[in-house]
Amino acid sequence: MNREYIEKIFPEINEIGDKQLRHGVIKAWLLAIKRGGWRRIDDVPFTLLTKTKRTLIQHTRTVTRMAMAVASARHDLNRDVLIAAGLLHDVGKLLEYSRKRKAVVKSKFGRLVRHPVSGYGLALEVGLPLDIAHIIAAHSKEGEAVARSREAVVIHHCDFIDFDIARSK
Template sequence: MAGPDYAAQVREAYPELDHIEDADLREQVVEAWVLGLERGGWQDIEDIPYAWNIHEVSNVEHVRGVTRIAVESARVQREFHGADPDLDVVVAACLLHDVGKCYEYVDFVDADVLSGTDREHYASEEIPHSISGYALAHEVGAPLAVQRAIPHFLGEVPTRTLEAELVKSANSASSNAITQSAMGITLKEWVAKYSQTQS
């Protein structure tokens, strides 16, 4: 019996892939997700939660929200301020910024949504998802500009590009909306309350 068609799942989950003009980059985004899903042993991309303790919002919903926010912000930067962010880099990095959750969150979901998780080599909460996401993007040959925009926590990348800042700020905007609607707290309050709990 064949396993899940991860590539089809990724393409269906993320229609924003169509905003990436470079066909090779578009396929690299799909390939990185396929590797993450295979190694994490997920049955369905929609089963990955937004956070280890927020399961009512999927990671797909969050990633799509981040991408839309960043694209709109890039439009404002271009039209209002005359900046020129690379939209392919922004969309690809947004779509990949949480691919590492394929590895990090396997221990926080019901076993029936997983099969064949490769815990020995990949799946673990030991490495933050922003770093494992960077590694997946690197592995599939995504451009350095995309790779360096994926780590979205302070201090992970010494010099941040305009595109990296768009990803980071869009991630914060989406995350704040999710923690507010799910728990009635800000992202900062969520981090303060739960970062010690998980480690």
């Protein structure tokens, strides 16, 4: 997998105005794919907590587009940060999950480290700013212990809106 693949599955990347931030998002996904040993990610579920056909790619794009809509409605948010964080909030799932035969299951690593923590590490490792790493770390229940930035509040709620809708079916 390469940069073009990431840009194809996540076209919202091209909405990020800051070129360095855009490249960092791509680098984080490529590192997660490599480190997780994935040959393809198009069928990776966005959650193992409920039965759903929604994929990680679909969920990631939905959260990102919802965050973009919030940014359009409010002018006190950093749109580039919201897009980057929306695209990366679950990047750590490629380390939390693994493929066992044809099924996607919790990996050995994932039983020890949840995706907000591993995603935080991936973001910093590829040189992304701390505010992006903070949102990744704080988007789920781990974020209940810290003061979330405004953008982290948006990503947290967009993530759970999509999860709760998927769970309600």
